[in-house]
Amino acid sequence: MKKRTDIWNDIKRTKSCEVLILGGGVNGTCLMRDLALQGISCILVDKDDFTAGASSKSSRMIHGGLRYLENAEFKLVREAVAERNRLLRCAPHFVLPLKTSIPIDSWFGGLIKSPLIFLGLPVSVGGRGALIVKLGLSFYDFITRKHRQTPRHYLLSKDKSLKEIPGLRTDIVCTATYWDAWISQAERLCMEMITESCLENPDCLAINYITVAKSGNDKVSLADQESGEEIAIAPKIVVNATGAWVDMANKTLGVESKFMGGTKGSHLVIDNKELYDAVGDRMVFYEHSDGRICIVFRFMDKIIMGSTDIRIENPDDAECDEAEVDYMMTTLKGVFPGLTISRDDVVFTFCGVRPLPSSGLDYTSRVSRSHRLEVSQPDAERGFRIYSMIGGKLTTFRAFAEQTADKIMAEFGKTRTVSTEERPYLGAREYPADDSAKQGWINRVAGANELAPKRVADLLERYGTEAEKIASEKDAAEHIPLANLPDYSIGEIEYIAENECIRHLSDLARRRSIITVIGKATEAALAELADIVGGVLDWDDRRRKEEVDLALKEANDGK
Ligand SMILES: Cc1cc2nc3c(=O)[nH]c(=O)nc-3n(C[C@H](O)[C@H](O)[C@H](O)COP(=O)(O)OP(=O)(O)OC[C@H]3O[C@@H](n4cnc5c(N)ncnc54)[C@H](O)[C@@H]3O)c2cc1C
Numbered sequence: 001m002k003k004r005t006d007i008w009n010d011i012k013r014t015k016s017c018e019v020l021i022l023g024g025g026v027n028g029t030c031l032m033r034d035l036a037l038q039g040i041s042c043i044l045v046d047k048d049d050f051t052a053g054a055s056s057k058s059s060r061m062i063h064g065g066l067r068y069l070e071n072a073e074f075k076l077v078r079e080a081v082a083e084r085n086r087l088l089r090c091a092p093h094f095v096l097p098l099k100t101s102i103p104i105d106s107w108f109g110g111l112i113k114s115p116l117i118f119l120g121l122p123v124s125v126g127g128r129g130a131l132i133v134k135l136g137l138s139f140y141d142f143i144t145r146k147h148r149q150t151p152r153h154y155l156l157s158k159d160k161s162l163k164e165i166p167g168l169r170t171d172i173v174c175t176a177t178y179w180d181a182w183i184s185q186a187e188r189l190c191m192e193m194i195t196e197s198c199l200e201n202p203d204c205l206a207i208n209y210i211t212v213a214k215s216g217n218d219k220v221s222l223a224d225q226e227s228g229e230e231i232a233i234a235p236k237i238v239v240n241a242t243g244a245w246v247d248m249a250n251k252t253l254g255v256e257s258k259f260m261g262g263t264k265g266s267h268l269v270i271d272n273k274e275l276y277d278a279v280g281d282r283m284v285f286y287e288h289s290d291g292r293i294c295i296v297f298r299f300m301d302k303i304i305m306g307s308t309d310i311r312i313e314n315p316d317d318a319e320c321d322e323a324e325v326d327y328m329m330t331t332l333k334g335v336f337p338g339l340t341i342s343r344d345d346v347v348f349t350f351c352g353v354r355p356l357p358s359s360g361l362d363y364t365s366r367v368s369r370s371h372r373l374e375v376s377q378p379d380a381e382r383g384f385r386i387y388s389m390i391g392g393k394l395t396t397f398r399a400f401a402e403q404t405a406d407k408i409m410a411e412f413g414k415t416r417t418v419s420t421e422e423r424p425y426l427g428a429r430e431y432p433a434d435d436s437a438k439q440g441w442i443n444r445v446a447g448a449n450e451l452a453p454k455r456v457a458d459l460l461e462r463y464g465t466e467a468e469k470i471a472s473e474k475d476a477a478e479h480i481p482l483a484n485l486p487d488y489s490i491g492e493i494e495y496i497a498e499n500e501c502i503r504h505l506s507d508l509a510r511r512r513s514i515i516t517v518i519g520k521a522t523e524a525a526l527a528e529l530a531d532i533v534g535g536v537l538d539w540d541d542r543r544r545k546e547e548v549d550l551a552l553k554e555a556n557d558g559k
Contacts, residue, residue, distance in 0.1 A: 001195055004501050007207045008224050012231050017043045017203070019408060020220060020235035022212055022249050024050035026186060027389050028241035029193040030401035030420075032204060036196070037418040038409060041203035043233065045210035045222060049507045050194065051187045053243045053315070055394065056511050057352025059267065059295055059307055061283075062087050062095050062395045063180040065369060066140050067293065074143070076370045080395045081144045084181050086421060087395070088149050093427040093464030094189055097150050098182040098297070099282040101165065103172045103335065104130045128287070130155060133176045140178065150179030167278045167338035177282070182297065185462070186394055187511045191500055192426040192466070209503050214254050218383035226503060237408060240388040244315035244353035250388060255376045259390045261358035266320035266558070267306030268328050269348040269519060274339045275303050275332075288331045296332065300518050302347065305332055312353060320349040320558035347519025349558045357391045369393050371400045373407060385411070427464020441465075450476040458487055462513070470495045482532075484525035485515065490532055497536035505530050505547035506554040521555040523548065 002010070019035055021028045024046035032044045046052065064081035065073070087095040109129030128136075137153035144150075154177055161175040162168055168175075183189065197204045207224075215221035219232040242249040244262035251257075276298060283297035296305040308324045329343055357372070371392035378385055387407065392400045398420055409416060424431070432438040438460070446456040449471045459467035471479075474491030482488045496502065496512050505526060510516040515525065530544040530551075539547065 001198055001206075001499050001501055003498070004207065004226070004503060007205055007501065008227070008229070010205055011043060011207065011222065011233065012229075014043075014203075014205070014233075015231065016234045017041045017205075018236045018412065019043075019239060020045070020233065020237070021239045021241055022046075023053070023241035023243060023245070024190065024194070024206065024208060025053045025055035025241065025243050026051070026190055026394055026397040027243070027392055027400055028239070029190040029197075029206075030397045031239060031241060031389070031404050032197045032206065033193040034401045034405040034420050035408065036198075036201035036204040037420065037423075038405065038414065038416060039201065040408070040412070040414070041201070042197070043204075043235070044194070044197075044206040045212060046208045047211060047242075047245075049208045049503070049511055050206070050501070051190045051511050053245070054352040054355060055190060055243075056187045057265075057267075057350050058186065058394050059265075060183050060186065060299070060304070060394070061098070061180060061295070062183050064140065064144060065393075065395075066136060066178070066180075068369065069136055069139060073370060076396075077140075078143055079399055080393065082147075083396045083399055085147055085149045086398065087183070088181055090423060091183070091189060091425045091428050092431050093425075093460075094185050095181050095183050097179050099177060100180055100285050101156075101161075101175045101177045101282050102133060102285050103161070103165075103168060104128070104133055104174050104176060105172060107131055107173055130174055130176070137176055137178050150181070153178035165278055165280070165282075165284065167274065167336045168284075169335055169337060180283075182283070183394065184299075185514065188427075188463070189425060191512065192464075194501075195499075196426050206501070208501055208507070212249065213252050214382070217381065220253070235384055237411065238384055238386045239404065239408070240386055243355035246355065246388050246390060248315075250376070250386065253386060254381055255386060257374070257376070257388065258358055259374055259388055261356055262312055262315055262353040263309045263356060264312045264315075264318040264351055264353050265307035265309055266324045266328070266349060266351040267304055268320075268325065268332075268346050269299065269350075269517060270303040270305060270341070270345045271301075271347045271519060272303065272339075272341050272345040275336065275341055275345075276301070278336060278339060279303060284335065286331075286335050288334070292331075294328070294331050294335075296335075300514065302518050309354075315353040318351045318353050318559065320351040324351075325349065348517055348555065350517070351558055355391055371396065373404055425464075427466040429465055431465050445471050448472070451479055455479055455489065459492065482525070482528055484522065484528050485520060488513075488515075493529060493532045494536055497533040502533060502537065504550060505533055506551040508533060509551050510554055516551070516555045521551060523552060526551045 018040050019042045021044040032042050062084045064077050106129040141152050156175050194206045209225040211223040213221045215232040221232050223230040240249050246260050247257050372390050374388040376386040432441045442453050442456045446453045478491030479489040509521050526548045530548050534544045
């Protein structure tokens with residue numbers, strides 16, 4: 001990508017586009033990629049950093065949504081499973097299969113409740129027994145049988161389960177295990193989609209930290225928060241892909257809407273060796289006594305657990321509060337009573353808002369996770385149409401973007417020329433198919449660039465095959481390990497600062513990398529990063545210090 005100032009200058013020069021996309025989460029960036037591939041010019045702007053919303057704050061599950069079967073959302077499950085399988089094929093550098101185990105309390109619990117939920121009748125909360133889970137998983141296996149990419153489910157006796165998952169509650173009757181998938185870096189996948197859009201279509205531009213407002217009949221005003229400059233651009237269509245902020249963003253364009261009814265969800269990142277060993281290579285998926293689903297799984301050398309589900313009015317207010325930390329620690333200790341886990345083990349907390357459609361349901365877990373498009377027609381005050389993308393999931397973003405792009409193309413009288421269905425994401429191009437091919441790739445790139453194989457292996461894990469660009473654009477002398485983060489090199493950080501539209505240090509620490517998420521954003525590490533990024537972006541000492549403070553705040557504010 002170009003430098004941020006150059007992107008802003010390009011927008012100032014262009015001043016028009018076919019589609020203006022508001023929101024650089026997974027839905028906005030994927031829509032941009034799709035439209036860019038069809039030859040449609042787009043400008044994508046975000047009021048914050050790209051992926052600052054739910055897309056960097058999710059549970060990272062790429063799943064069919066076993067739970068949605070109870071709500072009879074078969075179409076959603078089918079679509080989600082198809083998208084999960086596509087992501088496993090098209091983004092193997094970030095999306096991997098995930099074994100998932102459910103501890104089960106009884107054989108026959110939920111036999112009445114689940115059918116009632118299925119029929120849409122009110123039910124009390126409480127656990128599901130082995131029989132109903134078995135039925136659900138058999139059905140899940142059945143509808144996922146086409147193009148099967150993950151093994152079938154199985155039940156395991158209590159004794160065997162306790163051997164496999166030490167420290168687990170002993171009052172279970174068995175566990176059920178099935179497979180879904182997870183995404184290691186949704187944030188980087190979004191950056192790949194932005195980069196690909198700009199590479200494939202020079203008429204596409206994306207920029208963060210832009211404030212949007214209405215400006216006259218046919219125009220939208222964009223204000224750059226860095227320079228304070230403001231310009232008006234004339235899009236033919238505006239797509240509101242701002243997730244939980246959809247109604248607020250519509251209001252800035254003069255449209256009153258009440259599409260959204262988001263809930264906040266918090267997660268804990270935990271550093272605890274006993275828990276890490278007990279969980280192993282699986283996710284533990286359990287229902288707390290209040291009916292809330294919680295998950296626990298390994299993330300790099302830490303554990304992520306979550307989440308809560310609490311209604312919230314203003315998504316900007318969302319943060320993980322003390323009561324949520326207490327709640328999550330209680331559920332975790334309840335499911336792993338045999339382990340010593342303490343609040344001091346929590347190294348990071350984060351909170352996002354699910355962009356759920358507004359709904360009268362009390363029990364938020366039952367609000368549909370499907371998506372839809374709402375159209376606000378032009379009127380006397382506004383000459384352009386606004387498409388609002390409502391709902392959706394990290395799993396189904398490609399399908400949602402495709403459906404939106406098809407509607408927009410129809411409006412322009414164009415037809416689709418490129419399918420995104422089986423198109424590999426940037427870092428998945430020529431991605432090695434197995435461990436031996438991976439080693440071959442690492443040895444080749446290491447040899448060609450005089451780098452240690454370990455350095456190349458780290459880059460491959462973080463950037464997929466895009467790693468080769470970093471390995472080759474920075475010569476070996478620039479790949480010096482950081483004193484505080486020895487897995488990262490100076491050249492690698494410089495590359496990100498030069499190419500990925502960084503405005504703040506926290507963009508790099510929290511969203512272009514996982515440094516903050518895994519609890520490694522210490523003051524010393526951030527100061528070292530600020531010196532490298534500041535060198536690229538021309539920050540003086542005062543700015544470097546401000547950026548360190550801001551990134552430290554972001555590492556500790558639970559947002
Ligand atoms: C706690 C939690 C757990 C989840 N777990 C999962 C999961 O395991 N699996 C799964 O599939 N899905 C999960 N989801 C859902 C998934 O994360 C979201 O559906 C998805 O990320 C939504 O993407 P989006 O692009 O619509 O919104 P977002 O990612 O929220 O992006 C919206 C963007 O719009 C920007 N914006 C806001 N207002 C404006 C404006 N006025 N102008 C310009 N830009 C603006 C924001 O800064 C933000 O970057 C979870 C969500 C949460 C919160």
